[in-house]
Every structure is written in C-alpha cells, then in structure tokens.
C-alpha cells in the first residue's frame with residue numbers, strides 16, 4: 001500500500017534498495033530535468049519510483065520511467081503511483097500525457113492505465129499519447145491525431161487495438177518479447193492484452 005509520495009532528493013537516487021541500472025537511469029533522467037517521485041510502504045520501505053518531465057509551455061506531461069522493486073511487483077503499485085502523478089499534473093495545468101515505450105513491462109503497465117498507443121517510431125518504441133484521466137480539456141476532436149504522434153510514427157498513426165498489440169508482442173520485435181522477462185508468462189500476457197481497453 002502506498003502511503004507517501006514525494007519528490008526524491010539526489011541522495012536517495014542512489015538508494016541501496018535499487019539495482020544499479022535503476023540508480024543510473026534515474027541519475028540520467030534527473031540530468032534531463034525529470035522529477036522523480038517515490039512510493040513508500042507503511043513502514044517506510046521504498047516500493048518504487050517514477051520519473052516524469054513537466055515541460056514549460058506544454059500541456060503534455062512526459063512519462064519517462066517507472067520501477068517497482070521486484071518483491072512488490074504485480075500488486076498495482078506501479079499503476080497507482082502513475083495515477084498519483086497524473087493527479088499532480090492536472091493540478092499543475094497539464095491535460096495530456098505522452099511517452100515512448102521500449103519494454104514489455106512498460107507496455108503492460110501502460111495497458112493497465114488505459115493509454116492509447118498510436119504505432120511505433122523508427123527505433124521500434126511504442127508511441128503513447130492520451131488525455132490525462134478525468135480531464136475533458138485533454139480530449140482531442142474525434143479522429144484527430146496529436147501532432148507529436150504524426151511526426152514520429154512510422155506509417156499511418158492510428159489508435160492500436162488488442163490485435164495490433166498482440167502482433168507487436170508476439171511478432172519479431174525483440175524489445176517486447178514476453179519470454180525475455182521470466183516473471184511474465186505467455187498466457188497471462190495474452191489475458192492482459194485481451195483485457196486492454198483505452199481510456
């Protein structure tokens with residue numbers, strides 16, 4: 001259960017609870033002006049982190065990174081932490097969120113959040129853009145494709161459905177291959193894709 005959500009000090013980026021690749025990733029993201037937020041359990045144990053950019057002169061929050069410690073994974077903390085960031089973003093005047101996904105666990109998290117996927121960029125990353133939850137001002141007119149999506153998606157961008165996601169995950173794309181992540185078995189991945197409903 002998440003009971004605290006707060007900006008992380010630089011010192012904490014090197015929290016010994018994190019694998020070193022996470023600490024490195026967070027240091028790089030901080031360098032690029034990302035805000036890093038942490039989730040704590042009742043007893044103060046660090047559960048996970050998330051990093052986002054709140055750019056000036058933009059209505060878009062940039063979701064950059066999320067990590068949940070392995071022993072807490074799969075309990076909804078990642079999604080919960082993300083929703084808290086979205087609430088904060090709304091209070092700061094943002095109405096949409098964008099991101100690029102380059103891993104199956106990232107894709108699965110964002111499916112759970114109901115994000116809209118528009119296709120893949122030249123690096124094979126899945127391009128995300130959607131209104132923040134409960135934010136009517138972020139909803140685009142029917143059929144309109146966000147500008148940043150039009151600029152980067154290879155081919156014609158369109159909101160992907162479960163069948164498209166299935167082909168990305170079970171196609172040739174190594175980034176999203178379920179069998180690279182032992183915690184995710186094929187059947188639960190298929191169920192998760194079938195449950196996918198956009199915001």
Ligand SMILES: CC(C)(COP(=O)(O)OP(=O)(O)OC[C@H]1O[C@@H](n2cnc3c(N)ncnc32)[C@H](O)[C@@H]1OP(=O)(O)O)[C@@H](O)C(=O)NCCC(=O)NCCS
Pocket residue numbers: 048064065066067068069072073074075076077078079080103105106107108109112183184191192193
């Ligand atoms: C992505 C990540 C932050 C999600 O954190 P989380 O706290 O596990 O997220 P949630 O509990 O909200 O679950 C999100 C989905 O992943 C599934 N999941 C996460 N960990 C799992 C595990 N160990 N076993 C089975 N399923 C798991 C959940 O079941 C859920 O899928 P569902 O909605 O289809 O059931 C976490 O998997 C992680 O740290 N991954 C490594 C870092 C990474 O690749 N981050 C993404 C790039 S930004």
